[in-house]
Every structure is written in C-alpha cells, then in structure tokens.
Amino acid sequence: MQLNIRVDSAQVEEMLRLAPQKTTAKLARILNLVAIETEREMRIKSPVHDGELRRSIKHQVTGLTATIGPTAKYANFVELGxxxxxxxxxxxxxxxxxxxxxxxxxxxxxxxxxxxxxKPNPFVAPTLTLMEPRIIGRFEKGIDELTQELNNG
Incomplete structure (x- = not known):
C-alpha cells in the first residue's frame, strides 16, 4: 500500500511571483507618508523670522530613499550655531x-x-528624535499588513 501526496503549488508560486512588486510598492507608500509627516514636524519645529527657512524645508523620495530637510543656505548655521x-x-x-x-x-x-x-537653534535633530519611533512603528505596521496580504493571496 502506498500513500500519494500531491501539492498544488500554483497559489504559492503566484504569491512568490507578486511578492517583490507588492513589497516595493507598500514600502514606497509608507516611505512617502513618513517623509511628508517628518517634513511637517520639521516645519513646525523650525524657527520663523520671515518664513524663508520654513518654506525651504522639503522632502524628496527617490526609490526607497527619502531626503528631508531645509535647502536654505543658512540652515546649518541656524541648526548648529x-x-x-x-x-x-x-x-x-x-x-x-x-x-x-x-x-x-x-x-x-x-x-x-x-x-x-x-547660538544653535536646533530643529532638525529634535525632529529626528521625535519622528524616529513613529517611523519605525509605521514600517512595522505596514510590514505586518503586507505579510497578511501575501498570506491571504
């Protein structure tokens, strides 16, 4: 007597085929969201005189890398003194x-x-300190959601 086991791997193969694209898309959405939130917090924390420094704070997302910060020439002098x-x-x-x-x-x-x-008037470093746990939490939650999506097919 023999026992035959047949595995239908089509669903698993499809999930594995789509996983890289879904992962990249999900991470990009989360990254864009946290970049916008970080830009907002940095603008709130930045000193205001005529608003030039605050308006110069921008974010740029390229691939899976985000750059957030001021573009005003004097921003480092304000931050560090x-x-x-x-x-x-x-x-x-x-x-x-x-x-x-x-x-x-x-x-x-x-x-x-x-x-x-x-004197230094830091606004970039305090923003990082404030946002780091929020950013980590967003990515952890997003990865959990992605895992659930992939498990459900």
Missing amino acids: TRPHWTSARPGSPLYKWANDKGISPFAVQRSIARKGT
Missing part, C-alpha cells in the same frame, strides 16, 4: 533685515556676532 565671525550689516543683507524687524541696531548685532558668534 556659529563661531565668532564678521558678517555684513549693510542695508538689504539678512542681518540688516532681521535686526530692523526686531528693532535692534544691525551694527550692534554685527559686533555681537563678531565677539560671541550665534
């Missing part, structure tokens, strides 16, 4: 505009920066 240095206070310069908006002499601010530099 600066050492003492000489900067222009002539009319039309950013320093002149900022000082006038605050009602301070631009030349007094210029001398202060020359003596003390500028």
